[in-house]
Amino acid sequence: MSGINKVILVGHLGKDPEVRHLDSGVSVATFPLATSETYNKDNKRIEQTEWHNIVMWRGLADIASKYLKKGKLVYIEGKLRTRHFEDKEKVKKYITEIVADNFTMLGRKTDFETSENISHTDPTPEKIDDQFTKGNEQMEDDLPF
Template sequence: MSGINKVILVGHLGKDPEVRQLEGGVSVASFPLATSETFNKDGKKIEQTEWHNIVLWRSLAEVAAKFLQKGKLVYIEGKLRTRSFEDKEGIKKYTTEVVAENFTMLGRKTDFEQDSFPRQGIKNGDELENNGLDNMGF
């Protein structure tokens, strides 16, 4: 039996997505996402925030760059991916990221600057035409 690698997050963007173009014109976007939970400890309300590194690829990265910005609330589905790299001193480091497979912008329509924005989930591989909204059922 194979395993399951599924992550679902609802949180606020910590900063605007950073988009890069890789070889072959492949787009990749990344941003930190904050999720918070509240609990009571000794009669006091405590809020604990976790930060997640989010990575989006190809057309999903382009849509994120166009519509997402710091502070916005978003629902993200994806999978965990751990990768290694060498820092400036040549020391091997590891990082764990959420590779997003789709996302949905949450909140009121007035929370977004554009008059129309995708209200349903956007999946990696969706075709982008007319500002990315044509083939998404809007």
């Protein structure tokens, strides 16, 4: 039996996505995401914030760099990945990241550069334009407001 590695997060971007292009031309976007939860302790409301390292690849990275900005609310699905490296002093360091499979921008229409909330998966580059043009036309007809 194989295992399941699934992460679902809803949180706010800690900064604008940082995009790099590898020698092969592949895009990689990274950014921190804050999730918060509250609980009561001794009749006081306590808020605990957790920071997550998000990584998006290829077309998803390109879309994220165009539409996601610091402070925006986003729903992300992905999987946990832990990698290691050696620092300058040859000490082995570990980092855990969420490799996103898709995301959905949340919040008000005016919170984003586009006029709609759009859900994104990691499409092939040829399908990105179709996703925005056809998807937005359909969504405009379905809006309740």
